[in-house]
Amino acid sequence: MTDSDNTQSRQIDEMPETPVEHPFRQFVTMYMRNYAAVAGLLVFVVIVAAALLAPVILNVDPFEMVDVPLLPPGESGHLFGTDNLGRDMLVSIIYGARVTMAVGGAAAAITLIIGLSIGAMAGYYRGWVDEVLMRITEFFQVLPPLLLAMVLVALFSPTLETVAIAIGVVSWTGVARLARAEFMRLRELDFVKAARSIGGRDRRIIWLVILPNALPPLIVNAALTVGIAILFEAALSFLGLSDPNVMSWGKLIGDNRDYLLDAPWTVTIPGVAIFLTVLAMSLIGDGLNDAFNPKLRER
Amino acid sequence: MAERLLSVEGLRVEFKTRDGIAKVIDNLSISLDTGETLGIVGESGCGKSMTALSIMGLVPIPPGRIAGGRILLDGEDLLQANEQRMREVRGNEISMIFQEPMTSLNPVYSIGNQIAETARLHEGLSRADAMARALEMLQAVGIPAAEKRIHEYPHQMSGGMRQRVMIAMALACKPRVLIADEPTTALDVTVQAQIFDLLNDLKEKTGTAIIMITHDMGAIAEMAQRVVVMYAGRIIEQAGVTQILTDPRHPYTQGLIRCVPHLTRNPTVERPPLLEIPGVVPALSQLGSGCAFAPRCPYADAKCRAEMPPSRAVDSGHDVACWLTEREAAA
Amino acid sequence: MSDDDDILLDVAHLKVYFRLPRKNIFAKASRVHAVDDVSFQIKRGTTLGIVGESGSGKTTTAMAVMRLTPITSGAMRLGDTDLAALEGEDLRHARTRMQIIFQDPYSSLNPRVRAGAIVREPMDLMNIGDPADREGRVADLFRKVGLRPEQQALFPHQFSGGQRQRIGVARALATQPELVVCDEPVSALDVAIQAQILNLLRSLQDEFGLTYLFISHDLGVVQYMCDEIAVMYLGQIVEYADRISLFTEPLHPYTWALLSAVPSADPATRARADRIRLQGDPPSPIDLPPGCRFSSRCPFAEARCVQETPPLRSIRPGHAVACHLVSDDGVPPQRRS
Numbered sequence: 001m002t003d004s005d006n007t008q009s010r011q012i013d014e015m016p017e018t019p020v021e022h023p024f025r026q027f028v029t030m031y032m033r034n035y036a037a038v039a040g041l042l043v044f045v046v047i048v049a050a051a052l053l054a055p056v057i058l059n060v061d062p063f064e065m066v067d068v069p070l071l072p073p074g075e076s077g078h079l080f081g082t083d084n085l086g087r088d089m090l091v092s093i094i095y096g097a098r099v100t101m102a103v104g105g106a107a108a109a110i111t112l113i114i115g116l117s118i119g120a121m122a123g124y125y126r127g128w129v130d131e132v133l134m135r136i137t138e139f140f141q142v143l144p145p146l147l148l149a150m151v152l153v154a155l156f157s158p159t160l161e162t163v164a165i166a167i168g169v170v171s172w173t174g175v176a177r178l179a180r181a182e183f184m185r186l187r188e189l190d191f192v193k194a195a196r197s198i199g200g201r202d203r204r205i206i207w208l209v210i211l212p213n214a215l216p217p218l219i220v221n222a223a224l225t226v227g228i229a230i231l232f233e234a235a236l237s238f239l240g241l242s243d244p245n246v247m248s249w250g251k252l253i254g255d256n257r258d259y260l261l262d263a264p265w266t267v268t269i270p271g272v273a274i275f276l277t278v279l280a281m282s283l284i285g286d287g288l289n290d291a292f293n294p295k296l297r298e299r
Numbered sequence: 300m301a302e303r304l305l306s307v308e309g310l311r312v313e314f315k316t317r318d319g320i321a322k323v324i325d326n327l328s329i330s331l332d333t334g335e336t337l338g339i340v341g342e343s344g345c346g347k348s349m350t351a352l353s354i355m356g357l358v359p360i361p362p363g364r365i366a367g368g369r370i371l372l373d374g375e376d377l378l379q380a381n382e383q384r385m386r387e388v389r390g391n392e393i394s395m396i397f398q399e400p401m402t403s404l405n406p407v408y409s410i411g412n413q414i415a416e417t418a419r420l421h422e423g424l425s426r427a428d429a430m431a432r433a434l435e436m437l438q439a440v441g442i443p444a445a446e447k448r449i450h451e452y453p454h455q456m457s458g459g460m461r462q463r464v465m466i467a468m469a470l471a472c473k474p475r476v477l478i479a480d481e482p483t484t485a486l487d488v489t490v491q492a493q494i495f496d497l498l499n500d501l502k503e504k505t506g507t508a509i510i511m512i513t514h515d516m517g518a519i520a521e522m523a524q525r526v527v528v529m530y531a532g533r534i535i536e537q538a539g540v541t542q543i544l545t546d547p548r549h550p551y552t553q554g555l556i557r558c559v560p561h562l563t564r565n566p567t568v569e570r571p572p573l574l575e576i577p578g579v580v581p582a583l584s585q586l587g588s589g590c591a592f593a594p595r596c597p598y599a600d601a602k603c604r605a606e607m608p609p610s611r612a613v614d615s616g617h618d619v620a621c622w623l624t625e626r627e628a629a630a
Numbered sequence: 631m632s633d634d635d636d637i638l639l640d641v642a643h644l645k646v647y648f649r650l651p652r653k654n655i656f657a658k659a660s661r662v663h664a665v666d667d668v669s670f671q672i673k674r675g676t677t678l679g680i681v682g683e684s685g686s687g688k689t690t691t692a693m694a695v696m697r698l699t700p701i702t703s704g705a706m707r708l709g710d711t712d713l714a715a716l717e718g719e720d721l722r723h724a725r726t727r728m729q730i731i732f733q734d735p736y737s738s739l740n741p742r743v744r745a746g747a748i749v750r751e752p753m754d755l756m757n758i759g760d761p762a763d764r765e766g767r768v769a770d771l772f773r774k775v776g777l778r779p780e781q782q783a784l785f786p787h788q789f790s791g792g793q794r795q796r797i798g799v800a801r802a803l804a805t806q807p808e809l810v811v812c813d814e815p816v817s818a819l820d821v822a823i824q825a826q827i828l829n830l831l832r833s834l835q836d837e838f839g840l841t842y843l844f845i846s847h848d849l850g851v852v853q854y855m856c857d858e859i860a861v862m863y864l865g866q867i868v869e870y871a872d873r874i875s876l877f878t879e880p881l882h883p884y885t886w887a888l889l890s891a892v893p894s895a896d897p898a899t900r901a902r903a904d905r906i907r908l909q910g911d912p913p914s915p916i917d918l919p920p921g922c923r924f925s926s927r928c929p930f931a932e933a934r935c936v937q938e939t940p941p942l943r944s945i946r947p948g949h950a951v952a953c954h955l956v957s958d959d960g961v962p963p964q965r966r967s
Contacts, residue, residue, distance in 0.1 A: 190738035193698050194798075197730050198752035198805065199722045212742045342820040443910070457911040458684075487683035488847065489908045492891035496907065514821045517893030544895050558825035560854030562892050566877050570854060572832070573825035579790045580820075 030291040037287020043280035051097040062095040062247040063087065070263040083266050084256050092247050093273055099248040100230055100277065103164050107229035110168025112222050115175025120214075122176070123183025124206050130180070137173050145170035146235060153241045160243050167232045171225065178221055182214035216292035220285045227281035234274050249274050303371070304508055305354070305393075305476050306330035310368035312346075312353055312532075314583075315361060321583035323349045323363070325532045331476065334502060336509040338523030338540070340516065340555065344580045346532040347512045351478045354510075355395055356385040372476070391421040394469040396462070398481040403465055404453040410464045411437075411449035417471045436467040440497055459490035463497070470501065478510045483518065495521050516556050520544055525616075528552045531591035532583060534610065538617035548619040551576070551592045590622065598623055638674040638841045639695065639809055643667050644704035646687070646694050650916065660916050664690040666865040668704075669942075672858075674808070677835070677842040679856030681849060681888075685912050687865040692811045692845045696730050697721060708809060726756045729802035733814035735794035739786040745797050746772075746782025752804040771800040774837075776830060792823035799830065803838070811843045816851060828855060849892050853877055858948075861885050864915050864923040867942055871949040881951040881962045884924045906964065922954065930955055930963035 031037060060066075065086040066078075073081040073089070080089035122133040152166035186192060187210060195209045236242050237250025238257075249270040256266035312324040324346045331337050339347045352358050354370055356377060370377040377388060397403045405413060414436055415429035424432060430449070437445035440463040453461055462482060469477055479498065483491035499522065502509055511522050519526055519540060526543045528536040528551065536549040547553045557574040578595045590608050593599040603622050610620040613628075646665040665687040672678040680688045693699040695706060697713060706713040708727060716724050729752075732738035739748055750768045753759060759767060769779035775796040786794055795815065802810055812831065816824040828851065834840060846852050852859055859876050861869040861884065869882040880886045883906070890905035908927050922928070925935040935954055942952040945960045955963040 190732040190734055191740045193693075194730070194732065194738055194801065195740070195751075196698060197696055197725055197728075198801070199725045199755045201722070204755075209740060213740070342822050459911045487912065488849070489683065489887060489891045490911055491893070492907055493909075495893065515893065516895045520895045521893040554822060556895065558822055560825075560828065560850040561895055562850040562853055562877075562889070563896070564877060564889070566853055566874055568874065570832075572829045573854070575825045575829060576822040577826070579792060579823065 027291045031287050034287040034290050036283050037290070040280040040283025040287065043276055044284060047097050047277055047280070048101060050094050051101045054094045054098055058091055058094060060088075060091055062091045070259060070266065072263070073265050073269075080269050081263070081265050083252065084259055084263075089252075089266065089269055092252055093249070093269060095247040096249040096252060096270065096273070099160065099246050100233060100250075100274070103160055103167070103233040103248070104226045104230040104277075106161075106164035107167035107171070107232065108222050108225040110165060111172045111175055111225050111229070112218065114168065115172035116179050116211075116218065118172070119176040119179025119181075120183050120206055120211070123180035124187055124202070124210065126184070133176075134180070137176050140170070141173045143170070146232070149232060149236060150239065150241055153236060158241055158243055160246060163233060163236055163242050164229075166236075167229050171228060171232070175218065175221055175225070178217060179214060182217060183210055186210045186213050216288075220289045220292065223281050223285035223288060227278035227285075230274060230277055230281070303330040304333050304373065306371045307350075307354065308369045308371065310350075310353060310370065311366035312349055312358060313364045313366045315364070316584050318582065318584040322366075322586070323532050323583060324353065327368070327529075327532075327534055329527055329534070329537075331508045331510065333475070333508055334506045335525065336502065336511055336523045338519040338526040339510065339512045339529060340514060340519055340526060341529035342514060342580050344531075344583070345529040347529050348480055349532075350529070351395060351480050351510065351512055354476075354478065355389055355393060356380070357389075387421070390417055390469075390474070391472045392474055393476040393478065394472070394474040395478040395480065396465045396469045396482050398484050404461060406453050409450050409452055410456070414464070414468045414471050417468055421472045432471060433467070436471050437464070439470070439501070440464075440467045441493070442467075458486055459493065462486060462490075462494055466494070466497065466501075470505070470507070473505060474507060476508050476510065478512070480512045481514070482511075484513075491518075498522065516544070516559065517561070528555070531581060531586060533591065533620065534618075535592065535621065536617075536619045537610075538614070542614065542617050546614075546617075548613055548617070548624055549592075549621045550596050550598055550623065590620075636674045637671050638709060639670075639672040639843065640705075640707040641671070641691075641695065642669045642705045644669070644691065644694060644706065645702040646690050646699060647702045662915050663865045663918055664915060665694060668860075668862070668865070668867055670860055670867065670870065672809070672841055672843060674841055675835070675839045676857040677844050677855055679844045679846060679852040679859040680862055681846055681852045681859060682862035683847060683888075683912055685864065685915050686862040687915070688845045688847075688862050689813055690865075691862070692730070692813045692843060695809075695843060696728060696811055697725075698730075723756075726752075726758065726805040727807055728809040728811065729805060729807040730811040730813060731795075731798050731802050731815045734818045735791050735798055736786075736818075738798050739794055741786055743785075744782065745777075745784050745786065745789070748786070748797060749782075749800045749804055752801060756805050758805055767804075768800075771803060774803070774834070775800045776826075790823075791819050792826055795819060795823075795827050796830070799827075799834070803834065806838075807840075809841050809843065811845070813845045814847065815844075817846065817848060824851070831855070849888065861888070864912060864918065866923060866952065868924065868953070869951045870942065875946070875949045879949075879960070881945060881949070881956045881960065882924075882953050883928050883930055883955070883963055886962065886964050887927075922952075 066088050067076055067082050067086050069082055069084050069086040071078055071082040073079060075081065078088050078090065080093060083089055083092065118133050118137065122130040149166040149170045152169065153162055156162045192205060192209060195205050200209065233242065233248065234250030234253065237248045238254040240254055242248060242251060252270040253267050260267050307327060307329045310324055310327040311322065314321045314323050327350060329337065339350060341347045349358065358365065365378055372388065372392060377385065380388065411430060411433045414433035418424050418429040418432045434445055434449055437449055442448055442460060442463055456464065483494050486494065498509060501507060513519060523540050526538060526540050527534050528549065530551050536547065536552045543552065544556065547556055554574060554576040558576055560573060576595055581591060581594065589604040589606055593603040596603065608620045608622045608625065610618045611625065612618050613624050644665055645667055648662040648664055650660040650662060668691060670678060680691060682688045690699060694701045701714060704714060708724065711724055713724065746768055749771055750764055753764050753767065768782065772779045772782060777793060777796050789797065815831065816827050819827060835842060844852065844855050853873065856873055858872050860867045861882065863884050869876065869885045876885065880889055887906050887908045906929060910927055913926055920939060921936040922940050925931040928935065940952045940954045942950050944950045945956065
């Protein structure tokens with residue numbers, strides 16, 4: 001109703017002369033109000049810190065066989081026990097975090113770049129550009145993603161780069177559709193027309209005028225994509241389609257799956273790690289969504 | 300004094316906001332007789348829509364709160380009524396039409412169904428009877444080929460037709476009070492004229508009392524017999540429509556009438572600048588102790604800024620809340 | 631029209647058609663005749679108003695003049711420049727000479743850019759003036775439109791609707807344009823705020839000698855703002871006259887109906903017996919039949935109105951109408967009988 005307007009109308013002389021609160025600080029305040037999202041962020045920070053600091057805090061090779069295989073957690077000073085080859089699970093988990101986060105992050109970035117470029121072009125130019133790009137998008141959408149990723153990794157060498165690219169290539173379609181919808185909505189708004197009428201070129205309008213306004217839902221989506229990419233990486237590693245020379249959580253599960261009944265921790269611990277990371281990403285996405293949504297800000 | 304159909308006495312509505320408590324409606328009293336149209340005028344944020352929602356029992360609680368007053372429909376205090384009774388009242392005895400006819404209709408049901416549903420809900424009519432009532436109502440609001448269009452969906456109709464459907468729906472249970480919240484703002488002027496004629500005709504025929512909420516003095520002139528001017532949640536002037544238009548006493552009412560370029564049939568070459576009301580409506584949570592209009596008023600003095608002016612009669616049926624008229628009376 | 635030299639904008643036979651998606655592959659493609667053969671001229675320093683209801687094509691005309699919507703055919707000259715023929719960089723440069731003020735002050739400002747940067751942006755993009763002077767010019771523009779220069783650091787959401795519209799006006803003036811298109815500049819504002827913006831637009835016109843193309847559905851506002859007025863109905867101009875003649879002697883039955891439909895605060899106007907009420911809504915502008923487009927709602931329509939499209943013909947100098955029923959000596963159908 002019209003009465004909701006009165007928060008917007010303010011007496012001229014009461015107008016603050018400088019912004020009371022920078023939009024970014026307002027954003028942080030809003031995010032902090034979502035406790036689950038803060039918890040997710042904490043988990044994420046701990047994992048990233050562990051991944052980054054792994055070589056510093058544990059100057060060991062995760063592939064080194066240090067003890068008897070399949071030791072339960074806590075025995076002989078191995079907090080998480082040992083795996084089927086007698087490697088320390090804690091070290092493997094920490095080193096695995098590096099790979100998992102790197103592949104997850106890189107794949108999400110690739111997803112965002114491909115999806116955003118295609119979606120932005122289709123939504124902004126529309127017409128035949130839209131037709132062509134959307135047919136391509138649909139082509140990728142109907143392919144089974146895991147199978148396509150497996151084929152890509154199998155065709156090329158199973159390095160981390162290939163894995164990240166393969167995951168990116170199979171999961172950008174959602175971002176493209178989202179970006180297209182946002183660009184189509186925003187390009188009709190008057191401030192975009194205004195940007196054209198003051199002589200803005202297409203490139204400027206797409207990247208500097210529309211994109212900043214289209215980013216919020218895309219960033220939320222990117223956070224969720226990191227989670228999905230981590231699951232993908234785990235699935236590929238589990239199937240033995242990842243780089244055999246680096247430790248990852250999926251690889252741990254894959255290597256130890258035969259001992260599931262005798263030494264359940266070997267599979268459960270990396271499983272819980274994946275679960276926590278994906279959950280954290282999803283909570284972060286949720287928190288970002290709240291913080292970006294100006295309607296919730298008023299409460 | 301005879302019993303009024305609807306009377307609102309000393310209504311207070313507060314909203315909790317980040318900046319504190321906002322008195323959205325402060326000590327509002329209005330009354331309405333059968334067959335009368337009362338106009339409520341003001342800018343957005345003056346509390347006119349909230350008045351309507353209060354009468355309908357639709358104030359969102361929280362953040363809203365009814366802080367005091369009574370709303371009497373035939374002597375029954377609606378503020379004391381329970382939710383079940385209010386459901387009976389809404390749509391049956393008091394109904395409302397809104398500004399935006401597109402979003403007020405459900406897109407997945409045919410218009411006939413939607414009107415019939417109201418009638419079935421409140422009067423327990425059978426399906427066939429309710430559809431017959433719906434057809435009757437569509438004909439009453441002047442929808443051509445009503446027996447065919449009754450099966451159409453909202454998106455198949457134009458804005459004017461949709462607003463007619465809204466009116467048909469609001470009138471389906473023959474309410475005694477119809478609240479029209481800016482019913483023609485979204486419509487073209489030629490269609491607006493048709494809707495005004497329609498509302499006036501229906502009022503003549505059924506005796507339904509109308510509360511017409513608008514910001515347009517012209518619409519008030521066409522529709523209302525009595526006018527209430529609201530500013531920042533309070534009534535600042537109340538009078539018969541001719542008195543308001545020809546002899547507005549409050550500087551805000553004068554401003555509202557004079558700041559709009561009125562269409563005239565004999566324009567002059569000279570076009571003097573329009574009267575401006577400077578500034579904007581203040582945030583309700585930041586009102587001081589004085590007259591809420593004082594910061595924008597060209598005649599405001601220290602007293603205006605310090606003390607809220609009481610409402611007093613300047614003429615029969617003409618009440619104004621302004622220190623200026625007090626001073627004139629004293630002089 | 632008089633002296634050709636002082637004509638700033640000359641639009642001739644402008645057509646803007648939109649193609650609708652086919653319902654199925656065998657269906658004929660429908661076209662919306664949004665603007666259909668519209669011609670007008672605006673003298674330098676004056677205001678031409680285009681008035682009409684929804685679907686009349688008034689906003690599309692404005693967008694076509696601004697080259698913000700593709701035109702189907704027609705000629706548009708801004709001074710010596712053929713606007714309709716410009717493309718790419720040439721069009722970009724020509725844009726300094728024409729600017730637009732939008733209807734909705736909430737969607738017309740980029741919410742992520744500070745007010746000062748919004749006003750400065752056109753100067754940076756068009757390379758207007760010395761970059762060192764631009765800061766001063768922005769402050770100057772803020773004062774000119776009634777804002778305080780200190781308010782440059784604020785974001786759009788921190789302003790009220792009227793103030794946001796002032797920012798929009800300042801942005802439009804930043805390139806020192808000759809023509810300013812005002813697309814319903816006050817219809818989204820509160821009544822008490824409208825006067826502030828209308829007065830501002832008129833004083834700026836006096837100060838800078840601006841030429842306005844003023845689009846509105848509000849006849850009162852048009853009467854106050856414009857020197858000449860074109861009334862549009864379903865994509866065509868049905869009446870074109872100077873301000874005084876249009877309102878004192880409206881010729882077209884549609885103009886007449888429009889004037890009588892406006893609710894009036896003046897009891898004398900309301901009591902006039904010659905008010906006419908139209909039935910129904912304006913029809914949709916898709917695949918229009920031949921004949922006068924107003925004939926379906928016109929209380930005076932005859933057989934030939936449905937068959938032949940009436941041309942826009944001049945009845946008196948400066949007063950043209952497109953209606954078969956207006957006699958050559960200027961007696962409209964509503965005045966007869």
